[in-house]
Amino acid sequence: MAIRIGFIGVGGIAGSHLSRLSQIKEARITALTDVVKEKTAKVAKEYQANAYTDYKEMLDQEKLDAVFICLPPFAHGDIEIELAQREIPFFIEKPVNLYLEKAKEVEKIVKEKKLITSVGYVLRYMDIVEKARDFLKDKKIALILGRYFGEVPGAGKGWYSRKEKSGGQVVEQATHIVDSMRYLAGDIDSLYAQGFKGINKLENYNVEDASIVAMHFKNGALGSLISNWLLSGYQPMLEIITQGIQIQYSVTSLKIISKNKKEEFLVSNNYAALEDEIFIEAVKNNDPSRIKSDYSDGLKTLEVTLVANESMEKKEIISL
Ligand SMILES: NC(=O)c1ccc[n+]([C@@H]2O[C@H](COP(=O)([O-])OP(=O)(O)OC[C@H]3O[C@@H](n4cnc5c(N)ncnc54)[C@H](O)[C@@H]3O)[C@@H](O)[C@H]2O)c1
Numbered sequence: 658m659a660i661r662i663g664f665i666g667v668g669g670i671a672g673s674h675l676s677r678l679s680q681i682k683e684a685r686i687t688a689l690t691d692v693v694k695e696k697t698a699k700v701a702k703e704y705q706a707n708a709y710t711d712y713k714e715m716l717d718q719e720k721l722d723a724v725f726i727c728l729p730p731f732a733h734g735d736i737e738i739e740l741a742q743r744e745i746p747f748f749i750e751k752p753v754n755l756y757l758e759k760a761k762e763v764e765k766i767v768k769e770k771k772l773i774t775s776v777g778y779v780l781r782y783m784d785i786v787e788k789a790r791d792f793l794k795d796k797k798i799a800l801i802l803g804r805y806f807g808e809v810p811g812a813g814k815g816w817y818s819r820k821e822k823s824g825g826q827v828v829e830q831a832t833h834i835v836d837s838m839r840y841l842a843g844d845i846d847s848l849y850a851q852g853f854k855g856i857n858k859l860e861n862y863n864v865e866d867a868s869i870v871a872m873h874f875k876n877g878a879l880g881s882l883i884s885n886w887l888l889s890g891y892q893p894m895l896e897i898i899t900q901g902i903q904i905q906y907s908v909t910s911l912k913i914i915s916k917n918k919k920e921e922f923l924v925s926n927n928y929a930a931l932e933d934e935i936f937i938e939a940v941k942n943n944d945p946s947r948i949k950s951d952y953s954d955g956l957k958t959l960e961v962t963l964v965a966n967e968s969m970e971k972k973e974i975i976s977l
Pocket of ligand 1: 666670671727728
């Protein structure tokens with residue numbers, strides 16, 4: 658049985674999902690919605706799908722088995738509630754919202770309906786991550802250091818560089834690293850953050866240029882996240898310290914370093930394709946067991962990043 662898929666939002670990341678889904682035999686790209694009519698029409702033609710500018714009209718007109726939500730953070734909330742009420746499983750790009758209360762409202766109905774959901778924390782699907790988790794399972798983590806170094810997404814022209822639309826660099830981008838930290842070291846129970854502004858002089862820019870977040874994990878580990886939008890490209894990294902062993906990983910490799918041994922494992926899977934394949938398989942078999950981040954899990958990562966923003970504002974240690 659083909660899985661009929663709808664899209665809400667057909668910008669940058671939607672293009673990547675569409676291209677990957679077009680390679681999956683069971684996936685049928687059926688309908689697309691974007692508020693920009695010309696964009697939807699162009700993409701719909703490319704994928705021989707039906708085009709809409711109103712998602713409710715798409716949901717009324719089409720019989721969809723799943724929807725990909727590829728919207729900027731500020732557009733989240735009511736759309737997910739509508740999909741959940743209609744019992745349509747969804748894949749949602751990170752971050753899942755900008756407001757915790759709204760995300761909890763979505764979570765409530767998602768749970769009531771036992772809906773299959775998947776959140777785009779794509780780094781969880783790298784093969785080295787499971788290797789790292791396996792390696793760490795009987796070890797006590799003392800320190801977990803994350804860094805997200807990169808450029809201002811969209812060259813500062815779009816919604817990414819507006820705090821009220823994207824949430825800023827921790828909520829919108831470094832969220833991938835926060836999520837990886839949670840996936841490896843568990844939940845965070847308190848944090849303190851500081852932001853830095855004043856170097857980027859872009860028009861339409863009101864977010865931090867750099868930030869630090871000091872974290873305390875429930876299991877006692879200490880974490881530190883350093884982010885900036887002052888460089889070029891995208892350089893995420895994690896480092897974990899446990900007794901006599903240092904683990905470093907990036908989006909290309911995992912290194913396990915001890916006094917007498919240094920091992921390196923290269924990322925060898927197409928993890929972005931895997932993320933989409935697993936979601937389609939989950940919908941097809943009505944079995945979410947291989948999905949690595951569902952809506953509730955994505956909400957926990959969101960909470961950490963929103964609390965980091967709050968701490969930057971209040972200059973206080975905040976408990977989650
Ligand atoms: N997982 C990843 O690695 C990854 C990579 C890139 C982007 N993303 C995430 O994907 C999301 C979207 O990013 P993007 O770069 O594709 O943004 P984008 O601006 O390129 O695309 C967003 C699209 O949504 C449309 N849109 C906005 N509001 C809408 C609404 N109410 N209804 C329908 N369409 C609407 C816009 O017209 C635009 O076409 C962001 O949250 C971003 O963080 C994730």
